[in-house]
Amino acid sequence: xxxxxxxxLTAVVQHSFAGIGDERTRHLLEQLVGHLHAFALQTTLTHxxxxxxxxxxxxxxxxxTDSRSEFSLMSDVFGLSSLVDxxxxxxxxxxxxxLGPFHARGSPWMTTPVNLLADNPGEVVLLHGSxxxxxGQPITNATIDFWQNADNGLYWxxxxxxxxxxxxxxxxxxxxxxxxxxxxxPKPYSIPTDGPIGELFRVSGRSQWRxxxxxxxxxxxxxxxxxxxxxxxxxxxxDSDAVFGVRQALVTAYQPQNNAADMARLGLSQPYLSAExxxxxxxxxxxxxxxxx
Numbered sequence: 001x002x003x004x005x006x007x008x009l010t011a012v013v014q015h016s017f018a019g020i021g022d023e024r025t026r027h028l029l030e031q032l033v034g035h036l037h038a039f040a041l042q043t044t045l046t047h048x049x050x051x052x053x054x055x056x057x058x059x060x061x062x063x064x065t066d067s068r069s070e071f072s073l074m075s076d077v078f079g080l081s082s083l084v085d086x087x088x089x090x091x092x093x094x095x096x097x098x099l100g101p102f103h104a105r106g107s108p109w110m111t112t113p114v115n116l117l118a119d120n121p122g123e124v125v126l127l128h129g130s131x132x133x134x135x136g137q138p139i140t141n142a143t144i145d146f147w148q149n150a151d152n153g154l155y156w157x158x159x160x161x162x163x164x165x166x167x168x169x170x171x172x173x174x175x176x177x178x179x180x181x182x183x184x185x186p187k188p189y190s191i192p193t194d195g196p197i198g199e200l201f202r203v204s205g206r207s208q209w210r211x212x213x214x215x216x217x218x219x220x221x222x223x224x225x226x227x228x229x230x231x232x233x234x235x236x237x238x239d240s241d242a243v244f245g246v247r248q249a250l251v252t253a254y255q256p257q258n259n260a261a262d263m264a265r266l267g268l269s270q271p272y273l274s275a276e277x278x279x280x281x282x283x284x285x286x287x288x289x290x291x292x293x
Contacts, residue, residue: 063195076243097229113180122151122184129277138177145217153189211235223281
């Protein structure tokens, strides 16, 4: 350890994690050290730049709370979230999309058909669909975690006028693997710019807008968890999403509906929009081998 120099430092640091018993964890840390050191060497990183990077991370930690993660947002705007999603996607199944910074655990449990309208202004939407496996069989033990922004474009964490449980819920699909959820049409919005990520957007001149979307997490024992979004095809920001989350398969049309019987069944006194979202989940994957780069 006394003879540390530029050419052996990376290997010495990597070896310092040799005592980690889990091979995959050890492999990830060794690779992380290797890429961090390579970045510093390839860019000839200066002390001032290194300190600025640490300050950026410190500011991200300072603004992060249980209900708002600047680190999730950082992963999103650097495209890392989307890259992990795309690497995990399996042909023929529903693609993933970014979790975003406003997911909060503990949404209230409800029963399908779910009604989240309450006193929210906005266009009424019936989101409906099914959860199936790759063979087309319903996954009857699937649960869905759902959240979205309000008609003013804000999530409850950003708006003191909204209740903590506004426009979010958890529910189990029915015996046929289907679900129905009454809500409002989401709105496009700017990502939070009050933290260090906002400064990054200001200096780069990037668009800070996200197209309107629903957030959905689908889980079922024996299947891969899906974290995804559902996008509005009429949104002007589909081709310039600030966090690279749009996938063509996740763009779903809103169809006008005015059938009196359906409106009565749903407890509605006015026509509404219908959006269909059918989820296909792959089986849970085996643990990634330790030599996976």
